[in-house]
Amino acid sequence: MTDQAASLRQLARPHTGALPPMFALTGARRSGVSSLCAGLAAAAALAGQRPLLLDHQNGQTLSRLAGVPASATLGGLRVSRGGLTDLMVASRHDVTLVNLAASPDERSRLSERIWQRLGSEFSALEKDCGVTLIDAPDPALDPVPLLIADNLVLVITPQPEAIMRGYACMKRLATDFGRRRFNVLVNRVHGQDEAHAAFGRLSSVAGDYLGVSMRWVGFVPEDAAVRKSEALRRPVVEAFPGSEAALAFAQLAAMLPLWHAPDSGHTRTSYLEQLHETGKALAVPTER
Structure with a gap:
């Protein structure tokens, strides 16, 4: 397995802020976003990073992938x-999973009282973690977690x-919401050459039209x-630690905090x- 971290180590700087670095993963349907979130979280936990995993998807997929109750x-x-x-x-494995699945309308119906209670409890949890991973919804349906x-x-x-x-996802986030920095992770490839080729095709289109x-x-x-571990409801880094996927997750999780470079x-x-x-701000109609 190629050491993917080598090229980033020269440039990376650790996060020193009061809150842990936060990474929201998104992509096309069936690109394996939830599987990547679960795999990265498990690998980060085994490395002692104390990951916090936030699930914004319906269906309890992350709980199944992490092998925990719904x-x-x-x-x-x-x-x-x-x-x-x-x-x-x-x-x-010391992964903390919080299920935040809710439509914008469902979130808007929660009372201020419950938001205050949740916010106070969550703030203490958040500060105690080393890195936060978000399984984000489609921005066409709910852009807030990605914003x-x-x-x-x-x-x-x-x-x-x-x-x-x-x-299309990148275009929406850049054009409608001003996001300009994107980390790109290529999943389900047959080697580094295929992964680089996929990244090259994306960057050639986005570079010409989006300015990101x-x-x-x-x-x-x-x-x-990966498929076997999902059937077993165990993270691949635990079930098959010598597999290529497990080695990739371990390498990526080691570099994850060092990718931190927020837009703002x-x-x-x-x-x-x-x-x-x-969410409240986006719900307010724009004045003409």
Whole structure:
């Protein structure tokens, strides 16, 4: 397995802010975003990084991939009941998973009282973690998690459709919401050459039309061990630690905090506070 971290070590600088670096992963449907989130989180946990994993997708996919029981979702919380413990579960590998799945409309119906309670509880949890990973929803359906994350990781596969859908996602975030920096991670490839070729096709299109900054951060190979580990409901880094995919996850997780290069230089507040406030701001009609 090629050491993917070598080319980044010369440039990387560790994060020194009050809150841990935050990475939101997004990409075309069936590009394996949830699988990558779970794999990176497990590898980061085994490396002692204390990852916080935030699930914004419906269906409890991350809980299955992490091998933990399903929890309540943010959208399912009642106005006067429920707290962070209802949404949270920890894996035996020390991954903390918080299920924030909710549509913008469901979030808007939660009372200010419950937002205050959740925000206070979440803030303490957030500060105690080393890195935050977000399984973000499609920005066409709910852009808020991708707007407030420090760093964006666009996931593509070598298939032309996945590259074009990745481009469409990038275009929406750049054109409509001013995001300019994108880390690109290529999934399910048969080697570094194929991964670089996929990145090259994306960058040639985006570079001509979007004016964004794209950074190659690595790849995860196509590996039957990933499918086997998902069937076992165990992270591939635990179930098949010698597999190519497990080695890739370990290398990428080691470099993950060093990818930190947010669009904005502003000090950010707690994620749940930003989720609530940004959602309210986007819901206000634009004056003509």
